[in-house]
Amino acid sequence: MVLSKTASESDVSVHSTFASRYVRTSFPRFKMPENSTPKEAAYQIINDELMLDGNPRLNLASFVTTWMEPECDKLMMASINKNYVDMDEYPVTTELQNRCVNMIAHMFNAPLGESETAVGVGTVGSSEAIMLAGLAFKRRWQNRRRAEGKPCDKPNIVTGANVQVCWEKFANYFEVELKEVKLSEGYYVMDPVKAVELVDENTICVAAILGSTLNGEFEDVKLLNDLLMEKNKQTGWDTPIHVDAASGGFIAPFLYPELEWDFRLPLVKSINVSGHKYGLVYAGIGWVIWRSKEDLPEELIFHINYLGADQPTFTLNFSKGSSQVIAQYYQLIRLGYEGYRNIMENCQENAMVLKEGLVKTGRFNIVSKDNGVPLVAFSLKDNSRHNEFEISDTLKRFGWIVPAYTMPANAQHITVLRVVIREDFSRTLAERLVLDIIKVINYLDALPSSFTAKVKTDDELEEKVKNGTVVKKTAIETQREITDVWKKFVMARKAKVIC
Incomplete structure (x- = not known):
């Protein structure tokens, strides 16, 4: 639930091209309009805005069900x-x-x-x-x-x-x-x-x-x-x-x-x-x-x-x-038991398809277990040039919502990506996601490192002075610094709302 939101002056009205055939003026964004609105216009305005939401079927961050049979609907x-x-x-x-x-x-x-x-x-x-x-x-x-x-x-x-x-x-x-x-x-x-x-x-x-x-x-x-x-x-x-x-x-x-x-x-x-x-x-x-x-x-x-x-x-x-x-x-x-068992087995099999596809790339470590909730959590073997937050951000260009996050206390330096396999995530989608992840990796490989100015690679570890002695950063320290940089970057891009 949104508790608060900061609005700019240019963000005080709602505009809709399709609704203009029914209404002549824009709608206030944060105040109730003085007059009633034709039902067609109200529907179109809201429907247009909702088109900017992500596709629930491609939201692989969520454990929540996104499809049910028409009879249940x-x-x-x-x-x-x-x-x-x-x-x-x-x-x-x-x-x-x-x-x-x-x-x-x-x-x-x-x-x-x-x-x-x-x-x-x-x-x-x-x-x-x-x-x-x-x-x-x-x-x-x-x-x-x-x-x-x-x-x-x-x-x-x-x-x-x-x-x-x-x-x-x-x-x-x-x-x-x-x-x-x-x-x-x-x-x-x-x-x-x-x-x-x-x-x-x-x-x-x-x-x-x-x-x-x-x-x-x-x-x-x-x-x-x-x-x-x-x-x-x-x-x-x-x-x-x-x-x-x-x-x-x-x-x-x-x-x-x-x-x-x-x-x-x-x-x-x-x-x-x-x-x-x-x-x-x-x-x-x-x-x-x-x-x-x-x-x-x-x-x-x-x-x-x-x-x-x-x-x-x-x-x-x-x-x-x-x-x-x-x-x-x-x-x-x-x-019944038979139907739930079939669905859960299918989810588990699709998780294995995704896992095997990621392993074949040779670029990822698998953090999740085969026995448990049907999901695949994975991290880069080498994040000296780009990391999990970049992959998550770039995958959105293909419509995928795949979260990247750091582990809790005492393992904060570990960053992972996670894909939740639900009933509506088919084997075809699993195979397509692997192909898109490969495209993202190849795209990022072709770019200069985003961290060149902030953190050097393992072969050129930044030196620091401590008690008059030159000390090199460890790989874990470097990884933690990279994680901190990207956490700040991702948080800065998020809307200023409390959910």
């Missing part, structure tokens, strides 16, 4: 005017969410009896789901500490430095200390051993990631569970685990059914997953599932009756559309 449009929170008015929609919660809970091997109902809720996305799960952990920890007569004013949560920004938001918004396990070169996920070492009596939970945003890798939740059980036994604590399966929750059950990461592990108390990622629904749907009713404190659930009946609710967001819930149910019954 129809269902979504037919329900777009339904407010999901009106449970009494739209009981069928409420029932469909309950079915989704139970299907996902069974998919995650929740310990449910034959007639037992799963505990979970639909959210706007995994960010809201994580906020809710974190609140439940914090409240359970506080209740336990109060019962023991101990202070409860300094809660903390243990994660890897590779967590998505929503975990930092949770820690900031709800006053929980975030204790991060730093990464290291070649190991870009949380180390379970180091994570357990950070756990203390104030730790409300350890958050494991099933599908790191950085390279798609699954963290070892089984090892984390075993180590944490041993520490709990030694200390008498009861530190639980939350699994952030935003990306991997709809992948692991189909590609790696034997992998133990979910409710089969006793310390896993809650799991979140994004329906709008590999759940194959358009943006706006996430899920959080709890192991049992005991893991969700009753005092966090609100009951309202002014919409027609007693309705329990545990969400940060109140009103929301019903379309995504209905679309999720469509996908679950439309595809």
